[in-house]
Amino acid sequence: MKSEYDIIIAGGGIAGLVTAASAAKHAKQNLRILVIDRNSRQEMGKKTANGWVCGDAVSKNSLDFLETHVGVHYGEPEVEKEVHGVVAFSPDHTSKAMFDGEGYVLNRRLLPKRQLADAEKLGIEFTFDASAEALIAKEGFVTGVKCRSSKDNQTFEKTARLVIDATGSASRLRTGLPIKSYIEKEIDKENDMESTGRYILSFEVGKEDKTFFDPNYCIIHLDQKIAPGGYAWVFPKGQNKVNIGLGVQRRLLENRNRLFGRHDTLQSLIDDYVKSNPVIKNWKLAEGPEDEGNTKGNWQVPVRRQNDCLVANGYMIVGDAAWMPRPIDAGGIGPAIYASTIAGSVAAGAIESNDVSEHGLWKFNSEYVRTYGHRMASFEILRRFLQTLSNDDLNYGMKRFLGQDDVESITRREHPEFRRVSFSPSKIIWALPRLALARGLRYTATKSRKLIQQYTNYPESPEGFSEWHDRFIVELKEAYARLS
Numbered sequence: 001m002k003s004e005y006d007i008i009i010a011g012g013g014i015a016g017l018v019t020a021a022s023a024a025k026h027a028k029q030n031l032r033i034l035v036i037d038r039n040s041r042q043e044m045g046k047k048t049a050n051g052w053v054c055g056d057a058v059s060k061n062s063l064d065f066l067e068t069h070v071g072v073h074y075g076e077p078e079v080e081k082e083v084h085g086v087v088a089f090s091p092d093h094t095s096k097a098m099f100d101g102e103g104y105v106l107n108r109r110l111l112p113k114r115q116l117a118d119a120e121k122l123g124i125e126f127t128f129d130a131s132a133e134a135l136i137a138k139e140g141f142v143t144g145v146k147c148r149s150s151k152d153n154q155t156f157e158k159t160a161r162l163v164i165d166a167t168g169s170a171s172r173l174r175t176g177l178p179i180k181s182y183i184e185k186e187i188d189k190e191n192d193m194e195s196t197g198r199y200i201l202s203f204e205v206g207k208e209d210k211t212f213f214d215p216n217y218c219i220i221h222l223d224q225k226i227a228p229g230g231y232a233w234v235f236p237k238g239q240n241k242v243n244i245g246l247g248v249q250r251r252l253l254e255n256r257n258r259l260f261g262r263h264d265t266l267q268s269l270i271d272d273y274v275k276s277n278p279v280i281k282n283w284k285l286a287e288g289p290e291d292e293g294n295t296k297g298n299w300q301v302p303v304r305r306q307n308d309c310l311v312a313n314g315y316m317i318v319g320d321a322a323w324m325p326r327p328i329d330a331g332g333i334g335p336a337i338y339a340s341t342i343a344g345s346v347a348a349g350a351i352e353s354n355d356v357s358e359h360g361l362w363k364f365n366s367e368y369v370r371t372y373g374h375r376m377a378s379f380e381i382l383r384r385f386l387q388t389l390s391n392d393d394l395n396y397g398m399k400r401f402l403g404q405d406d407v408e409s410i411t412r413r414e415h416p417e418f419r420r421v422s423f424s425p426s427k428i429i430w431a432l433p434r435l436a437l438a439r440g441l442r443y444t445a446t447k448s449r450k451l452i453q454q455y456t457n458y459p460e461s462p463e464g465f466s467e468w469h470d471r472f473i474v475e476l477k478e479a480y481a482r483l484s
């Protein structure tokens with residue numbers, strides 16, 4: 001039976017819209033591409049009823065990659081603020097580390113409008129107000145989606161040669177995948193999902209203190225009291241406008257509440273964090289039309305490595321639906337841009353060569369892993385280790401063990417080696433007071449090297465996957481056991 005579309009993309013967030021644009025740009029002839037989103041045209045890309053919930057920060061490298069490979073340049077108004085970098089502070093604010101280089105703070109409400117206009121110029125079609133509820137499959141291939149209209153509650157079906165799932169972290173398509181594949185369907189919600197939330201505020205400047213607000217830098221506060229198992233952030237959107245929020249691991253928050261007889265929730269922690277900031281005074285929810293319906297909201301972010309396999313017969317996953325955000329900082333816009341650019345190009349090639357099988361789409365796995373994804377398992381281990389540390393450990397570790405070369409590695413998105421952690425006679429003086437911390441850092445550095453090496457040997461075709469994955473999981477589980 002002939003399909004209605006070449007490609008259907010479910011979910012019109014950043015991942016879905018970059019994938020659509022990349023497929024259209026890379027295709028040698030016109031493809032019929034349909035994007036299905038549950039939002040109305042006016043609210044494209046809205047993640048939840050609470051808005052386009054995000055910290056909004058993205059690195060310059062990511063937008064440069066998009067410009068080079070898809071030919072799209074974002075500027076005002078979807079880019080709200082340029083920043084010189086991202087700085088992480090220790091809990092006592094005495095140590096800081098440059099966590100990322102130059103970047104931007106986006107307006108996530110306006111960005112999809114720009115993407116939608118660009119996409120329509122490329123001939124991409126849209127179905128708004130429709131939820132993709134389930135995948136349709138025939139003879140071992142995904143062949144379409146069952147949808148439900150939010151306008152009249154009617155169900156309908158759309159068919160395509162290839163379906164790309166970009167429906168975000170709560171993807172129902174992936175969990176209900178009806179064909180045999182290597183794609184993992186479920187995430188470990190307790191360990192690998194972070195609860196996060198934020199405000200977008202305008203404010204008057206109280207005290208001058210660049211460890212709490214800096215109009216030129218995105219600030220991250222590492223602090224297990226403020227954000228157990230996560231971190232808090234103050235990202236500038238202007239001289240008097242800010243995106244401020246935090247993320248926690250629910251299990252660690254519950255443990256902490258039990259231990260200290262507290263009843264903190266994600267929202268109460270966010271409110272306390274805003275109140276405790278000495279720079280942000282007389283604040284109110286941002287009021288411009290560009291922020292309407294988007295000033296307060298919570299949502300979830302996956303913080304493990306990406307799904308170890310991203311393709312099946314007639315089906316691909318990308319963005320949060322594929323658990324792509326970086327495990328140490330939950331940054332998902334950058335990985336979504338890299339992955340969606342590659343996904344679109346591979347999808348166009350697969351349609352043109354008439355092979356949308358797992359084999360025909362496998363290049364998405366191998367290219368994404370080579371370009372970006374190979375480091376994510378190592379960051380997953382670093383994240384698990386950091387979650388075991390106390391504030392005292394974080395203060396000591398950032399002061400004594402984090403060298404300039406480590407900071408540069410983190411900025412380059414590489415795993416730090418922690419060379420200052422040494423058990424040699426001249427340096428043991430720094431390691432002795434925090435021996436467990438020193439050993440843990442050495443362990444994660446060594447383990448990370450192994451995981452990166454294994455991911456670098458990612459198989460070039462599905463035939464090698466099972467053997468590769470079995471070996472990789474043994475290595476990973478050994479680290480889980482050590483860090484639990």
Ligand SMILES: Cc1cc2nc3c(=O)[nH]c(=O)nc-3n(C[C@H](O)[C@H](O)[C@H](O)COP(=O)(O)OP(=O)(O)OC[C@H]3O[C@@H](n4cnc5c(N)ncnc54)[C@H](O)[C@@H]3O)c2cc1C
Pocket residue numbers: 010011012013014015016036037038039044045046047048053054055056057058130131132133166167168169172196197198245298299300301318319320321325330331332333334336
């Ligand atoms: C509080 C918070 C702060 C964050 N801060 C940052 C940050 O500062 N920097 C950064 O890089 N990342 C950050 N992230 C992560 C980042 O927001 C995500 O990684 C990114 O938005 C993922 O894009 P996506 O397109 O994959 O998914 P989404 O943005 O979730 O888009 C999914 C789209 O699909 C639609 N959809 C969902 N289900 C269906 C369905 N069944 N049918 C049809 N449509 C559907 C949704 O309505 C939405 O339009 C943050 C996340 C949160 C929650």
